Amino acid sequence: MTEQSLRELLESVSTGRQSIDEAVARLRQLPFEDLGFAKVDHHRSIRCGGPEVIYCQGKAPRQVVAIFGKCVESGVNVLATRASTEVYRAVAAAHRDAEFHETPGMITLRQRDKTPSTGTIAIVSAGTSDLPVAEEARITAEMMDQTTATFYDVGVAGIHRLLAYSAALQAASVVVVVAGMEGALPSVVGGLVDCPVIAVPTSIGYGASFGGVAALLAMLNSCAAGVTVVNIDNGFGAGFAAALINRMSGSRDR
Numbered sequence: 001m002t003e004q005s006l007r008e009l010l011e012s013v014s015t016g017r018q019s020i021d022e023a024v025a026r027l028r029q030l031p032f033e034d035l036g037f038a039k040v041d042h043h044r045s046i047r048c049g050g051p052e053v054i055y056c057q058g059k060a061p062r063q064v065v066a067i068f069g070k071c072v073e074s075g076v077n078v079l080a081t082r083a084s085t086e087v088y089r090a091v092a093a094a095h096r097d098a099e100f101h102e103t104p105g106m107i108t109l110r111q112r113d114k115t116p117s118t119g120t121i122a123i124v125s126a127g128t129s130d131l132p133v134a135e136e137a138r139i140t141a142e143m144m145d146q147t148t149a150t151f152y153d154v155g156v157a158g159i160h161r162l163l164a165y166s167a168a169l170q171a172a173s174v175v176v177v178v179a180g181m182e183g184a185l186p187s188v189v190g191g192l193v194d195c196p197v198i199a200v201p202t203s204i205g206y207g208a209s210f211g212g213v214a215a216l217l218a219m220l221n222s223c224a225a226g227v228t229v230v231n232i233d234n235g236f237g238a239g240f241a242a243a244l245i246n247r248m249s250g251s252r253d254r
Contacts, residue, residue, distance in 0.1 A: 035066055035067065035070070038063065038066070038067050040052065040067055040070045040071065040074075050144050050240060050243070051071065051074075051076035051077065051078070051079070052071065053079045053080070053081060053140075053236065053240075054067050054068060054071070054078070054079070054080035054081070054107075055080075055081055055082060056080050056081065056082050056083040056084070056087050056105075056107075057082040059087075061086055061087045061089075061090035061091075062090065064080060064083070064087050064090065064091060065090050065091055065093075065094055068080060068091050068094070068095065068098075068107070068109075069094060069095070072095060072109060072111070075111055075112070076111065076112070077108070077109065077110050077111055077112055077143050078098075078107075078108065078109040078111070079106065079107070079108055079139075079140065079143045080106065080107040080108075081104075081105070081106050081136065081140075081236050082105050082106075083100070083105050083106060083107045084105065085100070085102075087107070088100040088107050091107055095109055097109055101135065101139055103131055103132050103135045104131075104132045104133070104135040104136040104139060104235065105132070105136075106135075106136060106139050108139065108143055110143070114145050115145050116145060116146075116147050117145060117146045117147050117243075117246050117247065118147075119147070119172070119173030119174070119246045119249055120147045120148065120149050120171065120172050120173060120246075121141050121146050121147070121148045121149075121172065121173065121174045121175075121176065121239075121242045121243070121246055122148070122149050122150075122151060122168070122169055122172035122174070122175040122176070123137055123138045123141075123148055123149070123150045123151070123152075123175075123176050123178070123239075124150075124151045124152075124154060124162075124169070124175060124176065124177045124178065124185065124189060125150075125151070125152045125153065125154070125155075125177075125178045125179070126153075126154070126155030126156070126177075126178065126179035126180065126181070126185045127153055127155050127179075127180070127181075127204070128152065128153050129180065129202075129204045130178045130179060130180055130202050130204055131152060132235075133178050133200055133202050133233050133234075133235040134150070134152065134176075134178040134200075134235060135235070136235030136236050136239065137176045137178065137200065137235035137236070137238045137239035137242070138150060138235075138239065139239070140235065140236050140238075140239030140240055140243070141176075141239040141240075141242055141243045141246075144239075144240070144243035144247075145243075146242070146243045146246055146247075149168065149172065151165050151168070151169070154185075155179065155181075155185055156184045156185055156188060159188070162185075162188065162189070166192055169189065169192060169193050170192065170193050170194070172193065172195055173195055173245070173246045173249050174195055174196050174197075174198065174242040174245045174246050174249075175189055175193055175195060175196070175197045175198070176197075176198045176200060176235075176238045176239065176242050177189050177197055177198070177199050177200065178200040178202060178235065178238075179199075179200070179201065179202065179215060179219075180201065180202035180203065180204030180205045180209065180212060180215050181204065181205045181206075181209060181214075181215065182205075182209075182214060182215065182218055183199070183201050183214065183215025183216065183217075183218035183219050184218060186199035186219050186222055186224070186227050186229075187218075187219075187222040187223060187224045187227065188224075189224075190222060190224025190225065190226055190227040191224050193226075194226075195226070195249075196226055196228065196242075196245055197224070197226055197227045197228070198228055198229075198230060198238045198241055198242055199219040199222070199227050199228065199229045199230070200229075200230055200233075200234060200235055200238045201215035201216040201218075201219055201229070201231075201232050201233075202215065202232065202233055203232055203233055211232070212232035212233065213232070215232075216229065216231075216232055
């Protein structure tokens with residue numbers, strides 16, 4: 001349940017369109033619903049600004065389907081991350097409108113009308129190999145009604161590719177920068193813009209990248225002010241944080 005849907009419910013009771021008993025029936029499963037193997041948090045939107053997101057990795061398809069269904073019943077936009085094709089097929093069998101995003105392995109189902117943000121979140125990736133994480137950030141932000149712009153394959157190996165988009169990056173409210181290898185790109189972007197930069201290290205790289213640890217350490221040691229870092233391959237966390245920042249900042253005068 002979202003804050004908007006709660007307001008709509010209370011208004012319907014106050015105007016007599018719904019009885020108190022009907023409202024109680026809708027609220028009975030709040031603040032969470034116990035499925036035995038999972039406790040679905042229906043109050044997450046009201047507390048945190050976004051509904052609970054289903055992390056599919058490690059869950060059986062039937063478990064994802066059950067959780068997904070309860071989220072659908074609550075009326076929120078539903079987002080599932082790290083989903084396989086097998087999981088999507090199971091979800092789609094029960095929810096035909098669910099959409100699968102193959103590159104990041106995400107399942108989405110929009111139930112509420114989109115209210116686009118005023119500011120823009122720029123999603124930047126160093127290379128094409130970083131796209132699964134970058135797309136995870138983009139889709140997460142867009143499911144939270146954020147406007148995004150993408151700048152992919154603009155890593156430091158060809159810095160002119162990035163500099164060609166300097167003006168567009170400087171117009172963004174938040175920039176999410178996704179990079180593997182040595183993880184230098186967020187520092188470069190941080191030196192170009194006056195908005196928050198969220199750095200996402202990826203596990204892409206040769207042996208000495210240590211599965212993203214090299215990029216993570218480089219980003220944590222960035223000399224550019226305004227750069228913060230999320231965990232390795234955590235596009236979801238970056239997209240969610242960027243959405244919260246953009247909601248608070250609103251449009252930026254230029």
